[in-house]
Amino acid sequence: xxxxxxxxxxxxxxxxxxxxxxxxxxxxxxxxxxxxxxxxxxxxxxxxxxxxxxxxxxxxxxxxxxxxxxxxxxxxxxxxxxxxxxxxxxxxxxxxxxxxxxxxxxxxxxxxxxxxxxxxxxxxxxxxxxxxxxxxxxxxxxxxxxxxxxxxxxxxxxxxxxxxxxxxxxxxxxxxxxxxxxxxxxxxxxxxxxxxxxxxxxxxxxxxxxxxxxxxxxxxxxxxxxxxxxxxxxxxxxxxxxxxxxxxxxxxxxxxxxxxxxxxxxxxxxxxxxxxxxxxxxxxxxxxxxxxxxxxxxxxxxxxxxxxxxxxxxxxxxxxxxxxxxxxxxxxxxxxxxxxxxxxxxxxxxxxxxxxxxxxxxxxxxxxxxxxxxxxxxxxxxxxxxxxxxxx
Numbered sequence: 001x002x003x004x005x006x007x008x009x010x011x012x013x014x015x016x017x018x019x020x021x022x023x024x025x026x027x028x029x030x031x032x033x034x035x036x037x038x039x040x041x042x043x044x045x046x047x048x049x050x051x052x053x054x055x056x057x058x059x060x061x062x063x064x065x066x067x068x069x070x071x072x073x074x075x076x077x078x079x080x081x082x083x084x085x086x087x088x089x090x091x092x093x094x095x096x097x098x099x100x101x102x103x104x105x106x107x108x109x110x111x112x113x114x115x116x117x118x119x120x121x122x123x124x125x126x127x128x129x130x131x132x133x134x135x136x137x138x139x140x141x142x143x144x145x146x147x148x149x150x151x152x153x154x155x156x157x158x159x160x161x162x163x164x165x166x167x168x169x170x171x172x173x174x175x176x177x178x179x180x181x182x183x184x185x186x187x188x189x190x191x192x193x194x195x196x197x198x199x200x201x202x203x204x205x206x207x208x209x210x211x212x213x214x215x216x217x218x219x220x221x222x223x224x225x226x227x228x229x230x231x232x233x234x235x236x237x238x239x240x241x242x243x244x245x246x247x248x249x250x251x252x253x254x255x256x257x258x259x260x261x262x263x264x265x266x267x268x269x270x271x272x273x274x275x276x277x278x279x280x281x282x283x284x285x286x287x288x289x290x291x292x293x294x295x296x297x298x299x300x301x302x303x304x305x306x307x308x309x310x311x312x313x314x315x316x317x318x319x320x321x322x323x324x325x326x327x328x329x330x331x332x333x334x335x336x337x338x339x340x341x342x343x344x345x346x347x348x349x350x351x352x353x354x355x356x357x358x359x360x361x362x363x364x365x366x367x368x369x370x371x372x373x374x375x376x377x378x379x380x381x382x383x384x385x386x387x388x389x390x391x392x
Contacts, residue, residue: 141361
């Protein structure tokens with residue numbers, strides 16, 4: 001990875017210096033210093049020009065990237081333990097390894113841009129401004145959860161921040177995302193929708209139907225394939241004749257991105273937003289990797305080797321990449337980063353303790369949020385004689 005550092009007043013067209021030159025110019029950096037960092041690998045484009053590999057960032061942003069991704073990683077590891085302790089029940093799909101996608105996307109968007117995703121949604125919710133107590137309360141089925149304990153792992157929402165949820169039906173969130181993009185265009189509010197799906201959903205017919213209409217109407221929809229290379233336990237090459245998902249839109253432009261490089265994700269999402277507002281839909285393929293299995297019921301080691309997983313951890317881990325940048329630019333020391341990790345661990349532990357204090361929903365809550373208000377629907381028992389509840 002080639003690195004350079006520039007004062008905030010420097011021209012963005014300055015020539016990138018190689019790492020040896022950058023290291024020889026080491027000096028304390030202020031939080032608003034502009035750093036220009038080249039992405040780990042080039043973008044690969046389909047029917048469009050690729051964005052520049054030179055990404056502008058700052059020490060404060062890199063520190064935030066590190067802390068936010070470390071927090072997400074710790075949250076998911078803690079969720080693993082809670083599931084194994086049977087405090088989390090049902091389905092649970094963890095995101096560790098893929099944090100750069102959620103964080104990079106947030107760095108290029110605002111909360112009026114919409115995001116809708118599949119069921120691997122904990123970190124997306126956190127990135128949109130959700131808090132840890134809401135996360136763990138929802139996972140444990142408590143009232144304090146973001147969906148009041150009724151959604152569980154797969155159904156996190158934060159509508160006030162433009163997050164329209166995790167969805168359990170494979171691929172079904174993509175048409176909904178295009179509907180959000182339609183509303184944005186109709187309202188002329190100059191925002192976009194990111195509709196996320198995995199490589200396992202990339203062959204869904206509804207995805208192509210929605211993309212067709214989005215292209216016909218030039219909707220500001222960005223379809224994001226989080227390609228972690230395994231749809232459940234099936235390798236991408238066994239499920240797709242053409243696993244180049246960024247090209248699958250045919251008439252719709254696409255971009256392949258290193259989804260383990262948070263700066264590359266930031267640059268790609270910024271490019272995609274600008275493109276979608278002017279020209280309509282775009283497909284982003286995020287080349288990423290999940291460390292856990294597909295869900296907690298999947299050990300994740302029957303269809304791939306442990307060497308493969310450890311190899312990705314050693315060579316492509318998104319948190320380690322940012323850590324190396326922070327150290328090489330002397331933005332932070334090893335001790336300071338260790339202290340950050342300790343703070344994150346403490347924050348997660350405290351959130352779990354608070355979530356455990358939240359009560360479980362009352363049985364009567366089962367009948368709420370089901371029907372439209374004002375219709376006076378009655379709920380009967382199995383014998384159809386006793387009225388159990390009258391819904392508002």
